Structures are given as structure tokens and as C-alpha cells.
Amino acid sequence: MAEKTCELFEAGHRACGGCGAALAARLVTKAAGTDTIVVSSTGCMEVFSTPYPETAWKVPWIHSLFENAAAVASGIEASLKKQGRSEKVVIMAGDGATFDIGMISISGAFERGHDFTYVCYDNEAYMNTGIQRSGATPYDASTTTSPAGSCSMGNKRPKKDMPQILAAHGAPYVATASIAYPADLLQKIERAIKTKGPCYIQLHAPCCTGWGFEGEQTIAVAKLAIETGLWVNYEMVDGKITKVKKVVRKPVEEYLKTQKRFRHLFKPKRQDAEIALIQAIADKNAEKYGIDIKLKKE
Amino acid sequence: MMQMLEGSLAVAEAVKMSRPQVVSAYPITPQTHIVEALAEMVANCELDAEYITVENELSALSACVGASAAGSRTYSATTSQGLMLMAEVVFNAAGMRLPIIMSIANRAMGAPLSIWNDMQDSISLRDAGWLQFYAEDNQEATDLHYLAYKVAEDHTIQLPAFVCFDGFILSHTYEPVDMLTQEEVDRFLPKFTPYQRLDAADPISFGMYATPEYYPEFRYEMDKALRRSRDLIAKAGKEFGTLFGRDYSALVEGYRLDDAETAIVTMGSLGGTVKDAIDEMRAEGKRVGQLKIRVYRPFPAEEIAKILSHVKCVVVLDKNISLGSKGAVGLEVRDALYGSGIPVRNVVLGLGGRDVRKRNIREIVTQTEKGVGELFYGLRTEVL
Numbered sequence: 001m002a003e004k005t006c007e008l009f010e011a012g013h014r015a016c017g018g019c020g021a022a023l024a025a026r027l028v029t030k031a032a033g034t035d036t037i038v039v040s041s042t043g044c045m046e047v048f049s050t051p052y053p054e055t056a057w058k059v060p061w062i063h064s065l066f067e068n069a070a071a072v073a074s075g076i077e078a079s080l081k082k083q084g085r086s087e088k089v090v091i092m093a094g095d096g097a098t099f100d101i102g103m104i105s106i107s108g109a110f111e112r113g114h115d116f117t118y119v120c121y122d123n124e125a126y127m128n129t130g131i132q133r134s135g136a137t138p139y140d141a142s143t144t145t146s147p148a149g150s151c152s153m154g155n156k157r158p159k160k161d162m163p164q165i166l167a168a169h170g171a172p173y174v175a176t177a178s179i180a181y182p183a184d185l186l187q188k189i190e191r192a193i194k195t196k197g198p199c200y201i202q203l204h205a206p207c208c209t210g211w212g213f214e215g216e217q218t219i220a221v222a223k224l225a226i227e228t229g230l231w232v233n234y235e236m237v238d239g240k241i242t243k244v245k246k247v248v249r250k251p252v253e254e255y256l257k258t259q260k261r262f263r264h265l266f267k268p269k270r271q272d273a274e275i276a277l278i279q280a281i282a283d284k285n286a287e288k289y290g291i292d293i294k295l296k297k298e
Numbered sequence: 299m300m301q302m303l304e305g306s307l308a309v310a311e312a313v314k315m316s317r318p319q320v321v322s323a324y325p326i327t328p329q330t331h332i333v334e335a336l337a338e339m340v341a342n343c344e345l346d347a348e349y350i351t352v353e354n355e356l357s358a359l360s361a362c363v364g365a366s367a368a369g370s371r372t373y374s375a376t377t378s379q380g381l382m383l384m385a386e387v388v389f390n391a392a393g394m395r396l397p398i399i400m401s402i403a404n405r406a407m408g409a410p411l412s413i414w415n416d417m418q419d420s421i422s423l424r425d426a427g428w429l430q431f432y433a434e435d436n437q438e439a440t441d442l443h444y445l446a447y448k449v450a451e452d453h454t455i456q457l458p459a460f461v462c463f464d465g466f467i468l469s470h471t472y473e474p475v476d477m478l479t480q481e482e483v484d485r486f487l488p489k490f491t492p493y494q495r496l497d498a499a500d501p502i503s504f505g506m507y508a509t510p511e512y513y514p515e516f517r518y519e520m521d522k523a524l525r526r527s528r529d530l531i532a533k534a535g536k537e538f539g540t541l542f543g544r545d546y547s548a549l550v551e552g553y554r555l556d557d558a559e560t561a562i563v564t565m566g567s568l569g570g571t572v573k574d575a576i577d578e579m580r581a582e583g584k585r586v587g588q589l590k591i592r593v594y595r596p597f598p599a600e601e602i603a604k605i606l607s608h609v610k611c612v613v614v615l616d617k618n619i620s621l622g623s624k625g626a627v628g629l630e631v632r633d634a635l636y637g638s639g640i641p642v643r644n645v646v647l648g649l650g651g652r653d654v655r656k657r658n659i660r661e662i663v664t665q666t667e668k669g670v671g672e673l674f675y676g677l678r679t680e681v682l
Contacts, residue, residue, distance in 0.1 A: 037496045039364070050506035060496040063505035064363050064390055071357035075320060075364025075372070076496065078348035082319045082370055087498045105360065108353030 006058075008034065013056040014048040018215020020205030020222065021045045021094070023179045024121040028092060028203075029059055031189035032117075037080075037087050039073045041097035042066035044128040044207075045121065060087075067101040069093045070109035070118065077114045088193050089116040095136035096126040099160050110169035110198045117192040117199045120162065123207035131210040135160040138230065139281060140274055141261045143210075148264035153274050158281060166200040167239045173199040174236040179206075180222035184233060184245070191235075204231045212260020224255040229282035232289045246293045249286060252279045301477050305436040305468040306331030308475045309375075309401055309461075312440035314345045315483040316399075316447050318373035319490070320365035322350040324358045326380040327413045328465035329403040333375055347373075355380035359387040359398070366396040367504050369495035371447070374398065377465055378405035378419045385423060391458050392427030392520065394505055395493075397450035398458040399443065400428075403465040404566065404617075406650040414651020415465040416617040417566060421594070421626045427520045429459035429527055430595040434569040436473045438546075438592070439463040441538065444478070444487050445546055448534045453493045455527045457520065462594075464567040466651070478542060486541055524596045531593060549598035551590045552605055554580060558587030560663055561606050563614040563631055565591045568654060572615070575659035586663055591627065599634035606635060613643045613666040615654075624673060647675040 008029035015022035021044055029038065040046045040063045049056040050063065064072045069091045077089050093102060098120040106118065125143045126132040132145040139158045142148040146155040167174045173195040177185040185203065192199035206222050208215045225231035226245060230252060233245035253275055256262040265271045265278075286292050303311070310332045313321075321340070323333040339345035348365075352358045355376050362372040376384065381402060391398050402420045406412040420430060431446055433439035439461070446459040463469060478486075494502060508516055532547045539545025553573050555561060564572050569590045579586045589605060589612075591598065606612055612635065616625020623629065628644030635642055643666045648654045658676060665671030 035498050037368070037498065047507055050503050052506040052508045052512050055503035055506060057503055058501055060498060060501040061503045062364070062367050062496055063503075063507075064360060064394070065386055068356060068360035068363075068387065071352065071360035072364035072367075074350055074352070074357070075322060075361030075366070076368045077364075078320045078322075078350055078361065079365035079368035079370035079372075082348050083368075087496075104353060105357045108357055111353075112351065 006030070006034065008058040010056045010058060014051060016209050016215060018208040018218045020123060020179050020207055020218050021121045022048065023218070024203050024205045025049065025092060027179065027182050027185050028090065028119055028189055031186040032088065032090050032193060034059060035087050037062070037076055037089050039069050039076065039089065039091045041069040041093035041102060043094040043097055045092060045094065047128055066097055068105050069097060069102060071105040073116045074109045074112065074114045077116055090193070091116060091118045093118070093120055094127070095120055095122040095124060096134040099135035099162055107169065110166055110171055113197050115196050115198070117189065117201065119189070119201045119203055121203050121205040123205050123210060125210055127207050127210045139278060140265060142264055143261065153271065154264065163200060163202055163236065167236050171200050172197045172238055176202045176204070176231070176233050178204040178222050178226055178231060178233055180219045180226065181233065188235065210261070212263070213258050217258065221255070221258050224250070224258060228252045228255040229286045229291055230255055232285050232291055234289055241289065244289045244291055246291050248293050248295065249282070249291070252282050299477055299479070300474050302472055303436065303475050303477070304331065304470060304472050305439055305463060306403070306470065307335055308436050308440045308477065309443065309463070310335035310339070311477055312443040313373050314339050315478065315480050316443055316487060317371065318347050319370035320348045320350065320362065320372045321374070322352055322358045322361035322365065322372065323374045323376065324352050324355045324380060326355070326377055328405060328469045329375045329377045329401065331469065332401060332403070355384040356387055359384040359391060359400070362398045363387060363391050363394065363396055366398050367394065367496050369492045369497070371490035372398050373400070375401040375403070377403045378407055381419045381423065382407065388423050388426045388428065393516065395456040396458060397456055399446050399450060400458065400460055401443070402460045402462040403469040404462050405465040412650040415467050416649045416651070417462070418618045420460050420462045421618045424595055424626065427457060427524060428595065429457060429524065429593070431459065431461045431593055432565040432591065433461065433463040433468065434567055434590060436468055436471070436475050437544070439468055440475055440477065441544055441546065444483060445531065445534055445538060448487055449527055449530045451490055452530050455523050455530055456493055457523055457527065462566065467567045482542065486538060528593070528596050528598065546592070548601070549593035550601045550605060551592060553588040553590065555587030555589060555605065557585055559585040559610040560667060561587050561589050561609040561612045562659065562663065563589045563591065563612060563627065565594060565627060566617065568615055568617065568648065571654060571656060572659050575656040578656060579660060579663065584663070594627070597630055599630065602631055602634040603638065606640065607638065609640060611641045611643065611666055613645055613662060616644060616646050617648045619646045619649065643671065644673060645671070645675045646673055652676065
């Protein structure tokens with residue numbers, strides 16, 4: 001991996017202390033380098049990074065709308081190609097913009113095969129508008145539109161499998177990553193940028209405000225997602241999984257307990273059945289991706 | 299060179315000669331022939347452009363936003379439902395000051411579904427900050443594309459533009475059109491030099507958000523640029539006239555208006571029918587004239603007030619209706635004539651492709667002179 005020293009996402013932006021998305025922007029631009037054009041969708045990152053007349057971006061950056069980042073990127077890529085220019089196009093969009101409102105434009109752009117890297121910074125809900133559920137919100141998470149209540153355990157559906165959907169579009173390179181593993185993330189961004197065609201990276205970026213934990217815990221929470229098997233870091237080349245991060249798995253409640261969005265699973269009373277269902281999701285992930293490190297028995 | 303061309307194909311030829319670098323469009327009746335023709339030109343290397351076959355109109359214009367911001371001359375075309383699907387991007391492209399040119403083959407809005415002509419689509423987006431040109435015939439439909447690029451891309455303007463021409467009535471009609479040569483177009487329309495662009499060598503941020511401390515000034519600057527564009531249109535339109543003999547310097551045009559007592563105000567292809575009806579009425583001694591609005595945005599209120607100052611009454615023919623109010627053009631012509639004492643009648647007609655004939659125009663003039671007649675003209679009362 002080429003050493004990247006320059007910071008292309010400046011300090012002084014308006015993100016919360018401990019914001020996973022801000023770290024995502026910093027790491028992704030660092031890996032992408034100066035010869036990059038970044039396209040953002042509407043969302044937290046767009047708002048905290050570009051209050052006119054200030055901008056945190058030291059690379060050319062554009063935001064148009066919530067749902068059209070992939071289409072805007074398509075136009076940029078076509079324009080650069082026509083002009084014979086060398087810049088790479090990197091999209092940075094949230095999970096709402098990716099899983100939900102931008103789904104059509106993403107599908108169209110991937111099907112057309114534009115040469116860009118789409119990074120979804122996944123904080124698992126609409127944070128900019130005040131923590132509403134998206135298609136990326138995990139099972140049982142309490143959000144403002146999937147609140148836990150006397151007859152609800154929060155979000156009723158598991159996460160949509162976007163990486164698989166985009167792999168099915170024929171994307172040559174699809175990967176998941178986490179801000180808690182920056183070296184791995186940097187490698188994946190570099191690989192995606194080098195790979196011709198539309199590449200997708202889904203980047204786990206915890207939101208301290210939306211998930212309900214202290215800002216200094218962001219990396220610890222992100223690590224626990226990996227260590228419990230609720231988030232799996234892997235790479236897919238031409239639709240086949242080629243690399244998976246293996247772990248010695250911890251029980252899911254070690255992750256769930258760190259966040260207020262899952263508090264209703266423990267208070268006022270412990271919801272064993274629900275916790276078991278979430279454990280089953282992690283178990284299924286472990287089996288599907290083969291993440292478990294088998295410890296030698298004495 | 300005079301050629302017998304279908305409107306859509308004439309427009310496609312004009313677009314080709316305008317040398318767009320990125321074309322992004324989605325098929326929709328009655329615009330489809332344009333984008334098919336452009337695709338064929340790209341396939342045969344007659345047009346050196348990237349052609350993005352997007353999955354819907356919202357993405358069609360979004361791709362133009364990206365391409366234009368990256369520094370390319372861009373083109374799209376749509377109509378009706380497609381235009382409304384891209385409405386959010388229409389406002390966005392103007393706010394980002396990107397000089398995208400888009401042809402609108404004007405068509406009615408559903409429901410009920412109608413593929414036929416009126417102007418409800420583009421007129422409904424009059425407030426978006428785009429220049430809006432309306433063609434009376436296919437000659438104008440082609441020429442106005444060159445003019446639109448020249449004005450929109452000027453560094454003092456930097457706003458996108460619709461070139462509107464009536465769906466089917468113009469888009470699917472064969473007419474003799476004097477097509478410029480590529481050399482002639484190149485002489486009039488220089489290469490696109492963006493004022494600013496996405497460029498790694500000089501990074502800037504496009505499409506930032508503005509707090510109340512900054513937002514109104516952005517809108518003011520857009521309004522100012524749109525108003526300023528009338529001088530650019532006059533200048534470029536005159537240059538076009540000097541070079542090729544067709545002068546488009548005027549935003550409005552009079553026909554037998556100098557001594558007219560009754561003025562009929564039109565936009566688009568209806569102008570031709572009205573001219574014929576006026577000739578008939580003139581032969582009978584009626585002092586009737588026409589005012590054609592070729593540029594709807596910026597709205598030429600001063601020009602209208604001046605050119606109509608001598609008439610006794612005005613009737614504005616609107617192929618659109620602001621439901622619950624009146625025809626959009628009628629409202630603004632009335633505003634332009636405010637204080638003049640000239641009565642302005644507004645007639646809504648030709649909606650959803652309902653044919654408008656010379657005898658209809660004659661009847662409307664008779665009604666207007668008598669001070670009678672409803673807002674909606676020519677309704678079939680038997681189906682109400």
C-alpha cells in the first residue's frame with residue numbers, strides 16, 4: 001500500500017465529536033488521493049462538511065440531491081472520459097441515500113458499468129433528519145420511525161443486503177469495511193479505485209448521536225460489531241467472496257449493550273427471545289461468511 | 299441548406315452541430331425521435347459525444363448536472379411526465395448555475411394520461427430559473443438551440459435553458475428547414491469554456507448548503523442573471539440574423555400589429571394558425587394583429603407593454619391552465635399591461651392536443667371584441 005500522508009478532509013467541519021462518518025470521509029479521501037472528484041448525496045456528511053462559504057473538502061466535491069449521486073457521478077465520469085482526464089470519481093453517500101432513495105439511480109449506474117467507486121457510509125439510519133429507520137437499520141434497533149414501545153421491539157426487518165445486490169449487477173469489486181480497521185479500509189478503497197468499472201464499498205460508520213453512545217466509544221463500538229459477527233468485513237471479486245475478516249466471536253449482547261438504540265432489549269426487562277434472534281443473525285453471518293476462528297481445544 | 303425534415307430530426311441535427319460532449323436522455327413520447335436520432339449519430343461516429351442511456355429522467359438530468367459541472371457541454375430532452383420526474387433536478391441545475399440545454403417536446407400532464415400537445419409541462423416549471431424559449435415552427439426549433447447554448451453558457455448568465463416546441467405538431471411534422479452547416483454553427487457557437495469546473499488541479503465545492511444568512515442572495519443572483527440574459531439574447535439573436543438572415547434579437551414578435559385594434563398573444567406553434575386567421579380577418583377589414591412570445595423566461599414584460607400600447611383589446615391564448623386561477627401567460631400579460639387600461643382576455647385552449655383551427659381563432663376574436671366568452675374555449679358540453 002502506497003503511503004498516504006496528506007489530509008484531504010479538513011478539520012473544522014461541523015460533525016459531532018466522535019462522528020464515524022467524518023472519520024470515513026477523512027480515511028476515504030486519504031486513500032483516494034488528490035486526483036479524485038468526490039460526489040456526495042444529501043445527508044449528514046454533506047451538511048456538516050459544506051456550510052457555505054466553508055468547505056472541509058480539499059478535493060473537488062459536488063452535491064446535487066439526495067437520490068441522484070450515482071447519476072451525477074455517471075455524468076462526471078462520462079465528461080472526464082470525453083475530456084481525456086485522469087481524475088477518479090468517488091461517491092460518498094449515506095445508507096438512506098444508498099439503500100432507499102437512491103436505489104434506482106445506483107442500479108442504473110452499476111448496470112451501465114461506469115468507472116467509479118461508490119462508498120456507502122453506513123450508520124444504519126437517516127441521521128441528518130433525526131434518526132429515522134432506513135433499509136440499512138438492523139433488526140430491533142429503535143429509531144424515531146421504528147421506536148421501541150409497549151408493543152414494538154423497534155425495527156422489524158433485518159438489513160437489506162446491498163453488497164449482494166450490487167454484486168448481482170456485475171460489479172467487479174464489492175467490499176465491506178469498518179472505520180475501526182483503517183488499514184483494511186485504505187487497501188479496499190485503493191483496490192476499488194484501481195479496478196475498472198463500478199465498485200461498491202459499504203463502510204460501517206457508527207453514529208454516536210443516533211445510536212446512543214459516548215463519542216469516544218465510536219471505534220470500540222465499531223470493533224464490537226465485527227467481533228460479534230453482526231458486521232462482517234469481506235471482499236467480493238466478480239461476485240465471489242475472496243477475503244473475510246475472521247474473529248473469535250463474542251456474544252451479540254456485548255455489542256447491543258453499548259447502545260441506547262438497543263436499550264429496550266435489556267430494560268425494563270431483559271428480552272431473551274429477541275436477543276436470541278439477533279444472535280441467530282450473527283450465527284448465520286458466521287456460517288455464511290466463515291468468520292469463526294476455531295480455537296484449538298486442549 | 300433547405301431540407302425537408304421532421305421536427306425532431308431537425309432538432310437532433312441542430313443538437314449534433316452544437317457539439318454536446320455528453321448527452322443523457324430517456325425515451326418518452328413525443329420526444330423519442332430526437333434521442334433515437336442522437337444515439338444513431340453517436341453509433342455512426344457522426345456525433346463525438348458520450349451518450350448515457352439512463353434509467354429514468356431524474357437520472358438523465360442528474361447525469362447532465364455531473365457532466366456540466368465537470369466541464370462538458372451537455373444536452374438532454376424530455377417532455378411532460380418525464381420533465382416532472384426530473385423536476386427536483388430542474389431546480390437544482392439552475393441553482394448550481396449549470397448551462398444545460400434541454401429540448402422539451404411540449405405535452406400535456408396526466409391524469410388523465412395524454413401524449414398530445416399542450417404546454418402545461420414546461421410552463422409548470424417556469425419558476426425554476428431556466429431560460430425558456432418557445433418555437434413557432436421547426437426553423438425556430440432548430441435555430442433556438444444554437445441561441446440557447448450561446449446565451450446560457452455566457453459567463454455573465456450561466457443558467458440552463460429549455461428549448462420548447464410543440465409535441466407532434468412540430469416534433470412529428472415534416473417542414474422545410476434551412477439547416478446551417480457545421481462551419482456556420484461553429485462560427486456562431488464557440489467551444490464551451492466553463493466558468494468553473496470540478497478539477498483536481500483547482501478543487502472547489504459545488505452544491506453546498508446555505509443558511510438563511512446566504513440563501514436569499516443566491517436567488518437574487520439567479521434572478522439578476524435571468525433578467526440580464528435578455529440583453530444577451532438580443533445580442534446573440536442579432537448576430538445570428540447578421541450571419542444567417544434570421545434575426546432572433548426580439549423576445550417578442552408582432553405580426554400585422556402596428557395598426558391593430560385587437561391583439562392575439564400566442565406562444566409556440568399556435569402562432570402559425572393565428573397568422574393565417576389574421577390574414578383572413580384582415581382581408582375582411584378587421585384590424586387584428588398577433589404578438590408572439592418567443593422567450594417566456596425571462597418574461598419580456600416591458601417589451602409586451604410597449605408593443606401592445608396602442609391596441610384596444612388583447613386576448614391571450616394559453617395552452618395551459620393554472621387550475622383554480624387562469625392561463626399562466628394570460629396572467630403575466632395582464633401584469634405587463636397593468637395600468638394601461640387595455641382589457642386583457644384570457645383563453646385556455648388546445649389542451650391535451652385538442653385541435654385549434656382558424657375558425658376557432660376567428661370566433662375567439664369576435665367574442666373578445668364583443669366582451670363575451672369563457673376562460674375555457676371549445677369545451678364539448680355533451681361530455682361534461
